[in-house]
Amino acid sequence: MSAAIASIRQGRNTLRGLVPSWTWMLFFLVLAILFPFATGSGSFLDACIQTLAYVIMALGLNIVVGFAGLLDLGYVAFYAIGAFVIGWFGSQQFPDVNGGKGIHILVSDRSTFQPKLSGGKLDIAGIHINFFFVIFIAMAITALWGVLLGAPTLRLRGDYLAIVTLAFGEIVPRIFENSTSGLFGIGSTDFSHGRQGITPIDTINLPWSKDILYTDANLKPAYWVALGMVLFTIFVNRRLRDSRMGRAWIAVREDEVAAASMGVNLVRTKLWAYAMGAAFGGFAGVFLGTYTNTVNVDQFEFGQSVFILAMVIVGGMGNIWGVIVGAIALSMMNRYGLPQLNDLSEPLGFDVTAISFGIFGFFLLIMMVLRPEGLIPSGRRRLELHESEIEGPEDTGAVGDMSQMYEVRK
Amino acid sequence: MEAASITETASAPPPARKAGDVLNAYALPLLLFGALVAQFIYEPTATLDNVKTGLSNGMVWALIALGYTLVYGIVELINFAHGEVFMIGAFVSLSLWQTFGVTDQTSLVLIVVSIIVFLACSMFASASLNVLIERAAYRPLRNAPKLAPLITAIGMSFILQNVGLLWRPTPDQVPDLIGSHAKYFTIFDVDVLHSDVFAVVITVPLLMGLLWFVNNTKHGKAMRATAQDPDAARLMGIDVDRTISLTFLLGGAMAGAAGLIYALYNLTVRFNMGFTAGLIAFTAAVMGGIGNLKGAVIGGLIIGVIQAISDGGNFLGLRLGEAWTPAVVFGILILVMVFRPQGLFGEETREG
Numbered sequence: 001m002s003a004a005i006a007s008i009r010q011g012r013n014t015l016r017g018l019v020p021s022w023t024w025m026l027f028f029l030v031l032a033i034l035f036p037f038a039t040g041s042g043s044f045l046d047a048c049i050q051t052l053a054y055v056i057m058a059l060g061l062n063i064v065v066g067f068a069g070l071l072d073l074g075y076v077a078f079y080a081i082g083a084f085v086i087g088w089f090g091s092q093q094f095p096d097v098n099g100g101k102g103i104h105i106l107v108s109d110r111s112t113f114q115p116k117l118s119g120g121k122l123d124i125a126g127i128h129i130n131f132f133f134v135i136f137i138a139m140a141i142t143a144l145w146g147v148l149l150g151a152p153t154l155r156l157r158g159d160y161l162a163i164v165t166l167a168f169g170e171i172v173p174r175i176f177e178n179s180t181s182g183l184f185g186i187g188s189t190d191f192s193h194g195r196q197g198i199t200p201i202d203t204i205n206l207p208w209s210k211d212i213l214y215t216d217a218n219l220k221p222a223y224w225v226a227l228g229m230v231l232f233t234i235f236v237n238r239r240l241r242d243s244r245m246g247r248a249w250i251a252v253r254e255d256e257v258a259a260a261s262m263g264v265n266l267v268r269t270k271l272w273a274y275a276m277g278a279a280f281g282g283f284a285g286v287f288l289g290t291y292t293n294t295v296n297v298d299q300f301e302f303g304q305s306v307f308i309l310a311m312v313i314v315g316g317m318g319n320i321w322g323v324i325v326g327a328i329a330l331s332m333m334n335r336y337g338l339p340q341l342n343d344l345s346e347p348l349g350f351d352v353t354a355i356s357f358g359i360f361g362f363f364l365l366i367m368m369v370l371r372p373e374g375l376i377p378s379g380r381r382r383l384e385l386h387e388s389e390i391e392g393p394e395d396t397g398a399v400g401d402m403s404q405m406y407e408v409r410k
Numbered sequence: 411m412e413a414a415s416i417t418e419t420a421s422a423p424p425p426a427r428k429a430g431d432v433l434n435a436y437a438l439p440l441l442l443f444g445a446l447v448a449q450f451i452y453e454p455t456a457t458l459d460n461v462k463t464g465l466s467n468g469m470v471w472a473l474i475a476l477g478y479t480l481v482y483g484i485v486e487l488i489n490f491a492h493g494e495v496f497m498i499g500a501f502v503s504l505s506l507w508q509t510f511g512v513t514d515q516t517s518l519v520l521i522v523v524s525i526i527v528f529l530a531c532s533m534f535a536s537a538s539l540n541v542l543i544e545r546a547a548y549r550p551l552r553n554a555p556k557l558a559p560l561i562t563a564i565g566m567s568f569i570l571q572n573v574g575l576l577w578r579p580t581p582d583q584v585p586d587l588i589g590s591h592a593k594y595f596t597i598f599d600v601d602v603l604h605s606d607v608f609a610v611v612i613t614v615p616l617l618m619g620l621l622w623f624v625n626n627t628k629h630g631k632a633m634r635a636t637a638q639d640p641d642a643a644r645l646m647g648i649d650v651d652r653t654i655s656l657t658f659l660l661g662g663a664m665a666g667a668a669g670l671i672y673a674l675y676n677l678t679v680r681f682n683m684g685f686t687a688g689l690i691a692f693t694a695a696v697m698g699g700i701g702n703l704k705g706a707v708i709g710g711l712i713i714g715v716i717q718a719i720s721d722g723g724n725f726l727g728l729r730l731g732e733a734w735t736p737a738v739v740f741g742i743l744i745l746v747m748v749f750r751p752q753g754l755f756g757e758e759t760r761e762g
Contacts, residue, residue, distance in 0.1 A: 071557060073564075152748040159488045159560060163692065164747045167740035170689070174737035302685070306564055313561060358572025364565035368558045369550050 032227055036220040045219045049291060051331040052226035053284045056233045058311040058327035059320065060280025063237065065309065066318035066378075067246060068273035069253025071162040074169020075308055077149075078142045078278040080300040082285020084176055084191075085138035087198035087295035092126035094189070106130035107205055131204040131290060138282040146278025150271045166302070173300040197296030201289055222291060229287060233280055237320050240276065249273055250318075303357050307334070310364055316374030325376055330360075438746065439754050442712065449719060458600045460718040466606035468714020469613035470675065473668035474691035475698070475706040476620060477540070477661030483637045483701035484657045486556070490563035491543050493688020494570035495662050499536035499669025500679045501577055503528050504584050513585045521587050525670075529612065533666035539570075540662025541655050549651070567685070574681030581680040584673045605675045612671055617707055620660060624703060633657055637701065686736060690717070693743040699753020709754070716742060 039045050057079060064072045087093060090107075097103055102125040129137070153164050179191040192198065204225055240246045248269045251259035260266050289295045307330065315326020338356045367374070450457045474496050481489045506528045507513075512521065547562040588608050593601045624630035635643040636653045644650050672687070673679050694713040698705025719725055720735040730738065746754070 071560070152744070156747060156751060159482075159486070159556065160747055160751060162560060163488065163696075164744050167689070167743045167747075171737045171740045171744075174734070178733045178737070303568075306568070309561075355572035355575060357568045358575075361565035361568025361572070365547055365562045365569070368554075368562045368565070369547075372551075372554060372558050 029231075033224070036223045045223055047332065047335040049219060049223050049226050050288070050335070051328055052223070052230050053288045053291070054308070054311065054331040055230050055324050055327040056280055056284040056287070057308050058315070058323050059233050059237050060277045060284065061308050062277075062312050062318065062320070062323045063240065063249075063280070064273050064277035065312055066323065067241060067253065068249040068270060070270065070273060071159075071165070072277065073162045073166035073302075073305055073309065074149075074172075075165075075277070075281055076300045076302070076304040077169045077172035078146065078281025079285040079288070079304065080172050080176060080297070081142050081145055082138040082282030083289035083295045083299070084198075084285075085141055085282065086131070086134050086201060086286045086289035088191075089127050089129040089134045089137065090131065090202035090290060091128075091198050091200065092124065093191075093193075093198050094127055095125040097125070097127055101125070103127045103129075105133065107202060128202055131202070131286070135283060135286050138286045139279040142282030142285070143275040143279040146274035146276075147271050149278075150274030154267055154270055166305075169300075169302060169305050173297045176300075177297040192295075192297065195297060197294050197298075199294035199296075201293050201295065203293075204290060226287060226291075229283065233283070234320060234324070236276075241320065245269065245272055253318075306357075306364075307360065310360055312374075313364065314367055314374055316377040319374070319376055319378035322374055322376030322378070326374065329375075438750050442716075445725075446715070446719075449725060453724065455599050456722060456724075457719065458598055460722045461715050462600050462602060462606060463721075464715030464718030465711055466609040466714070467675070467718060468694075468711035469609040470668045470672050470710075471687075471691045471694045471713050472707040472710025473613060473616065473664045473671070474687060475694040475710045476617075476664045476703060478688075478692050478695040479698070479700050479703060479706040480633075480657050480661045482695070484633060484654055485548070485552075487548060487559050488563065488692065489540075489543075489548075489658075489661070490560070490688070491547075491566040491570055492540070492661065492665060493684035493686075493691070494567050494574065495536045495540050495543070495684070496665040496669045496672070496687055496691075497574050497679070497681065497684030498539055498570065499532045499666030500673040500683070501574060501669070502535040502666070503532040503670040503673055504582060504679055506531055507585055507587070512587065514587055516587075525587065525674075529667060529670050532670045533663040536666025536669065537659045537662035540658045540665070544655060544658040549654075567688075571681060571684065574684070578679070578681060581678050584677045584679060586674075586677055588674055609671050609675055612667065616664065616667055620664065621703060623660070629653070629656055689736075689743075690739055693739055693746070696743065696751075697746050697754055702753060705753050712754075713739060713742075 035048070036045055039048070057075070060078075061072060061075045064070050064075075092102075095102075104124075105128070107128045107130055149165065149168050153161055156164060176192045177194060179189075180194045204222065248259065248264045249272075251262065251264055252266060252269050256266065259269075292299075308327075311327040311330045312323050313326070314330060315324065316322025334356065338359065341359075446457075446461075474492065477492050477495070478489060481487060481492070507524065510524065512524045514521075516524075543566055547566045548559050551559045551562060588604045592604050594604050594607050595602050624633060632643070632648045632653045633656065635646065635648055636650050636657075640650050643653070672683075690713055691710065694709035695706045696709070697712060698707070698709030700706075717735055717739060720730045720738045721732050722730075724730070
């Protein structure tokens, strides 16, 4: 039996030798790019696009939680900030700007749903900046907020850190929600329209594209933009993980004191983790803001933070591919798996879809008890979480030796 | 004070204090007190009224905060599901009143009896639930890294919240058994309502009883010993698992009582009331120094007052109001966590 496995392993290894690993990457990449031609622009592609956005968020959170080991329960705050940045810089939210004429930077009538005047000028109030610029603005702003949140929490660890981030995640949406006429009664600018949210939001504007992107009939361009964003995120994540900073993150995660005494600058390391994680939260937030065409505080609940955290945990903390698998699995389950359970509603006598977060909670619980390292764990994490079990067999082995000795003597 | 703490360090010499430390130790309480005084000068009567509301409302937070502080003191775990235990307690008491048909039309004697009996029932229900949670979700992970039980706690909280959702999908009215909003007496132009008196009358004996239990009984001693050092406690012949169960039992009972009081105080219950209440109470526990029982009570009262003043809508000219209150409370939570993680009253914890 074991010989057979060994021969299979050997065969696999020779196969690996023949085909370089990058060809597999290329294969999957081409598959991913051609994917929308197979599905067509339907609700399935829509689900895939939202899943891609969740992949970005999960990878961002993975930097903070998986690499640096800083538990963040308020990640939704960065999603909110990113979404509101596109809400402000890509809608008619501030009608009085520039004397009511608005500010337009590299946007066309295609993305703002407004006819162009004869002089080639857009006639629409508010700030309108091209999506690809807003991405960088949002990433900069969220990274800054990540640092602002991170700086005072550097002393904290474990649970306390989790609670502070949770509180931050609760405060940010409240601030957006309540800033309908200035902040605390100072000023009178409406930042958010309260619970109604900001809508409509400009679509993505590609210079070479003639159509309005992602109408329901044509979701493909939005898919490719999202795919591009995911690839960028994966690339940055991989480079970060293998960088000097990435190794410092892992060192800090394993043992803060030891890392510090080896010369790792704790402050810098942790703040970078927060900044990078937050930036990707904002990155995804900008995309989801424009894609769903609305920014509403109801989207930014604690449940969202936990949903994204669950992706990281279920997939396997610290492992980029594991996190991607976790994000796809949970996001798709949320979209398709839970509605399937609706059939159970009749016999059980209640609406199963209403308790989706309860089901996620149950998954988290089972996952933590049975397989805390996630579906595709990073090797290091697995060792860490099964330390006691690794010690276990050694102990029983020792007992076995003793009993053998005993038998020999007998 | 020392005896009331369950994470006290038995014979550690008092560390030498520098001027900066003293300033740091008193800065936050002074700041809070100063803000209160300023607000009092700004709006005397409204502030007194808010303080009264805050103190009685704070009683509920204090009861919930005790559950957090007890559990954190002994297993160093934030029991995220605790807020939901409180919610279930409120649901149980409301269901009992509904089942037995107790309304505000029922005779006074029956109402009083029903409150006392159902208080015991909801305390028992919440306590058993809390013990069950510990058995199912936390005990299997006792030796796992700290992250694992924290995540199961969140999972548990979601599960219970959805149980509450299935139980009562919409906000439910509670029969106004005590005439909550009726005036009991007036002092300094402040109307003290039935609900205020009710909260104090139920809470104070419970708090005293819990403090007495932890400080004076053998089981309480076992709890304090386990909080200090579980391994040493085990060596001394203390059944650590049972002591931890007992801690969850006591915390759950307090949450159940808080649930009943909250139901009669606010006259409406809903499935997601536990999450916010839990966070507020946790803030109170941290404020008092987590692991410190009296601190949790005082923290609960302080948070109650802060909340009432924020609800009042005008803090020194800043326009606040109920929509801002969660943000205000969580902002204070962050401030306390960052500047005084050991709590306002300077109790050192193992977390540090």
